[in-house]
Amino acid sequence: MAIAFGSRKASAGLPVPAALRSKRRRAAARTLAFLSPWLIGFGFFFVYPLVSTLYFSVTHYDGFTTPTFTGLKNWSYVFNDYPFFWQGLRNTLWLVVVMVSLRVVFGLGIGMLITKVKTGAGLFRTFFYLPYLAPPVAATMAFAFLLNPGTGPVNQLLGDLGLPAPGWFTDPSWSKPALTMLAMWGIGDLMVIFMAALLDVPKEQYEAAELDGAGPVQRFRYVTFPNISPIVMFAVVTGVIQTMQYYTQAIVAGKVASGVIGGSGQQFEPGYPQGSTWTLPQMVYNLGFQRFDYGSACVIALILFAISMAFTSILLRRKSGFMANED
Amino acid sequence: MHATTSRRARRTIAAVTGSAVLALLATACTGTNSAGGNDDSASGKDVTITFWHGWSQDSETKAINDNIAAFEKAHPNIHVKAVGNIADDKTNQALRAGGDDAPDVVSSFTTNNVGTFCSSNVFADLNPLLKKDGIDAAKTFPAAMLNYTQFKGNQCSLPLLGDVFGLYYNKKAFAAAGITAPPKTFSEFADAAAKLTVADGDGFKQLGFMPNYHGYESTTEHFLGQFGPSYFGSDGKSSIATDPKVAEMLTWQKGLVDKLGGFDKLEKYRASFGDEFSAKNPFHTGQVAMAIDGEWRTASLATDKPDFEWATAPFPVPDAEVSTYGRGYQTGTIIGIAKNSKKQAAAWELVKYLTTNTDAVVSFANAIHNVPSTFEALNSPKLDADANFKTFLDIAKNPNSGTTPASVNGGAYIVSLQNLGYDYESGKQTDLAAGLAATAKEIDAAVNQAK
Numbered sequence: 001m002a003i004a005f006g007s008r009k010a011s012a013g014l015p016v017p018a019a020l021r022s023k024r025r026r027a028a029a030r031t032l033a034f035l036s037p038w039l040i041g042f043g044f045f046f047v048y049p050l051v052s053t054l055y056f057s058v059t060h061y062d063g064f065t066t067p068t069f070t071g072l073k074n075w076s077y078v079f080n081d082y083p084f085f086w087q088g089l090r091n092t093l094w095l096v097v098v099m100v101s102l103r104v105v106f107g108l109g110i111g112m113l114i115t116k117v118k119t120g121a122g123l124f125r126t127f128f129y130l131p132y133l134a135p136p137v138a139a140t141m142a143f144a145f146l147l148n149p150g151t152g153p154v155n156q157l158l159g160d161l162g163l164p165a166p167g168w169f170t171d172p173s174w175s176k177p178a179l180t181m182l183a184m185w186g187i188g189d190l191m192v193i194f195m196a197a198l199l200d201v202p203k204e205q206y207e208a209a210e211l212d213g214a215g216p217v218q219r220f221r222y223v224t225f226p227n228i229s230p231i232v233m234f235a236v237v238t239g240v241i242q243t244m245q246y247y248t249q250a251i252v253a254g255k256v257a258s259g260v261i262g263g264s265g266q267q268f269e270p271g272y273p274q275g276s277t278w279t280l281p282q283m284v285y286n287l288g289f290q291r292f293d294y295g296s297a298c299v300i301a302l303i304l305f306a307i308s309m310a311f312t313s314i315l316l317r318r319k320s321g322f323m324a325n326e327d
Numbered sequence: 328m329h330a331t332t333s334r335r336a337r338r339t340i341a342a343v344t345g346s347a348v349l350a351l352l353a354t355a356c357t358g359t360n361s362a363g364g365n366d367d368s369a370s371g372k373d374v375t376i377t378f379w380h381g382w383s384q385d386s387e388t389k390a391i392n393d394n395i396a397a398f399e400k401a402h403p404n405i406h407v408k409a410v411g412n413i414a415d416d417k418t419n420q421a422l423r424a425g426g427d428d429a430p431d432v433v434s435s436f437t438t439n440n441v442g443t444f445c446s447s448n449v450f451a452d453l454n455p456l457l458k459k460d461g462i463d464a465a466k467t468f469p470a471a472m473l474n475y476t477q478f479k480g481n482q483c484s485l486p487l488l489g490d491v492f493g494l495y496y497n498k499k500a501f502a503a504a505g506i507t508a509p510p511k512t513f514s515e516f517a518d519a520a521a522k523l524t525v526a527d528g529d530g531f532k533q534l535g536f537m538p539n540y541h542g543y544e545s546t547t548e549h550f551l552g553q554f555g556p557s558y559f560g561s562d563g564k565s566s567i568a569t570d571p572k573v574a575e576m577l578t579w580q581k582g583l584v585d586k587l588g589g590f591d592k593l594e595k596y597r598a599s600f601g602d603e604f605s606a607k608n609p610f611h612t613g614q615v616a617m618a619i620d621g622e623w624r625t626a627s628l629a630t631d632k633p634d635f636e637w638a639t640a641p642f643p644v645p646d647a648e649v650s651t652y653g654r655g656y657q658t659g660t661i662i663g664i665a666k667n668s669k670k671q672a673a674a675w676e677l678v679k680y681l682t683t684n685t686d687a688v689v690s691f692a693n694a695i696h697n698v699p700s701t702f703e704a705l706n707s708p709k710l711d712a713d714a715n716f717k718t719f720l721d722i723a724k725n726p727n728s729g730t731t732p733a734s735v736n737g738g739a740y741i742v743s744l745q746n747l748g749y750d751y752e753s754g755k756q757t758d759l760a761a762g763l764a765a766t767a768k769e770i771d772a773a774v775n776q777a778k
Contacts, residue, residue, distance in 0.1 A: 063447075064447040065448070077776045083743070083769050150598035151598070170594060272541075274749060274753070274755065289416050290737065290738075291737060292736070292777070293777060
């Protein structure tokens with residue numbers, strides 16, 4: 001046994017008993033059998049698509065004819081000649097920074113308020129959670145109607161109050177803030193996980209902090225936040241990944257606000273108004289399924305993957321991941 | 328021994344993994360299947376073909392099904408399995424994947440993808456079949472319709488009814504403004520639009536015409552139909568920066584935007600418009616007194632019955648080209664045969680019937696209020712055409728009418744030009760020549776990328 005499990009150098013020249021080899025093989029087969037569901041899933045749903053995406057990114061492929069190797073031509077096209085890429089990248093990063101930050105702050109704030117409510121907490125929970133259940137397309141269309149600068153009730157109210165009425169989804173400087181408002185309206189998911197985390201904070205720690213004279217801000221800083229920081233990190237990381245994939249709301253808002261529904265002879269391309277709602281996932285669709293340029297679509301998909309990985313790695317490195325703070 | 332076994336195992340795993348990856352890649356990279364032309368349908372053998380189309384409304388599906396029933400009666404051994412409400416995205420995937428359930432015959436509402444379909448051989452070239460049956464395409468179909476169904480001589484699709492764009496005008500508003508006849512030139516048009524515009528505070532009570540490119544059908548390509556630009560030169564490169572007609576159109580439109588109150592004011596008013604394909608369409612509600620729109624609007628107006636009289640006319644033309652008055656932009660539905668279909672002979676019979684049989688074309692046009700796509704059908708006495716609809720028939724027959732040509736990368740060049748239009752009308756781009764040069768470069772790069 002000592003020889004069998006010794007160093008490779010030591011065991012290299014020695015014969016391994018047949019029984020032991022057989023036992024090892026059986027153990028390896030058993031291990032593989034138990035791992036196989038995951039291995040198959042990982043292989044088919046992660047490795048294969050990733051390898052294919054890498055492969056297609058260096059080929060000319062229109063979805064119909066056999067792909068041909070073109071080297072870095074697609075990469076050069078996306079970075080140098082595809083006119084929407086840089087604007088789409090800026091928009092996506094804007095949404096990642098602003099939308100994720102505001103959603104986390106807002107979700108945490110709502111969660112803290114509702115945990116403090118003595119009566120009617122269930123009603124408030126339902127009230128804030130329900131929007132999250134609305135289908136994204138329906139919710140976006142409802143927002144486009146409410147925020148319609150010409151006929152929407154929001155601008156009519158603002159006008160009645162003597163306040164300036166923005167163009168919302170029709171104004172390039174307001175379209176992303178309007179999408180952020182929509183995202184904050186559907187805050188139910190974050191509210192629920194923050195509420196669960198907040199209710200899990202030991203009450204004794206608050207009592208001890210109060211006895212030490214800590215005010216509300218200090219209690220949040222030294223008691224609440226350290227306890228819920230793994231959940232905050234989880235919310236930020238998943239929020240970044242979700243926002244990197246932001247597609248439905250942006251394209252629906254742009255399409256509804258533009259009025260172009262792609263009728264006979266019309267050609268709709270996302271981003272209305274003036275490219276302000278272009279996001280990288282929309283470019284994957286645009287290049288792949290509207291322009292039949294699967295190679296360039298794969299380039300954008302890989303860029304999305306790389307940025308998501310980079311954000312996640314940085315966030316997890318800066319904070320000790322999901323480890324609970326037990327100091 | 329252990330090391331040897333381990334190394335061998337690693338090699339085996341590497342080989343198996345490599346083979347699997349290669350096999351998967353090879354599967355993924357498979358191109359289109361080879362075509363199968365002879366299905367024995369000509370010898371009377373029973374053949375069932377699958378036909379995918381986009382029509383979804385009850386009246387539309389009834390109309391196409393009636394045509395299919397008439398076809399099956401004339402060809403008892405060919406059976407058609409029609410599948411409606413199919414969008415282009417799904418068609419693209421199905422044609423790529425092939426297989427027994429893939430369509431043999433496909434129709435699409437947009438002409439923009441014809442260049443892609445033709446250049447990638449997804450659709451079969453119909454030229455040999457037209458020639459075999461003695462059909463002279465140039466004498467059968469109007470030139471513009473023939474143009475948008477082929478790419479570089481490859482006639483990979485045929486027109487199946489067309490859409491033609493003209494001017495709709497509110498006769499009550501015209502009378503109130505003292506205008507006695509529809510404008511024929513852009514000068515007359517600008518004057519009429521201004522006279523028909525009634526201000527209401529910061530907005531409008533009635534707007535003469537919505538010139539902004541997002542004003543539903545007031546798009547760059549529809550306006551350019553009145554100018555007849557070339558879009559591409561003989562070398563295949565974009566000619567929008569060198570063809571003065573493009574700059575002329577963009578300048579004319581911008582001038583109209585400024586004359587009617589400016590981009591921001593018009594955009595704010597545009598936001599109050601209802602859905603294009605509803606009774607809340609701004610022309611139906613009287614919010615605009617003139618509109619550029621397709622022939623289908625005649626049916627919508629007849630159904631919705633707005634509280635004013637309306638009429639149609641060709642859309643005006645540049646003052647210097649008044650002799651071309653009567654022209655307009657054309658597009659329409661196209662139909663083609665999947666290259667990988669194994670039943671191409673039967674499929675061709677269906678395509679030929681739907682696109683060239685005059686009774687079939689006329690009955691379908693009457694049912695869904697589209698413009699017929701053959702010369703014979705356009706002149707057929709069986710066509711239900713009142714004076715308003717006749718306007719569009721005349722535009723379709725006009726030799727100066729035009730379309731946007733097929734491109735290897737679909738409608739991407741239209742979008743590029745459209746984006747320049749948005750920037751120019753809003754004032755974001757002020758140097759038109761520089762904008763056109765940059766857009767032409769962008770179009771060339773995209774075309775090169777698609778080749």
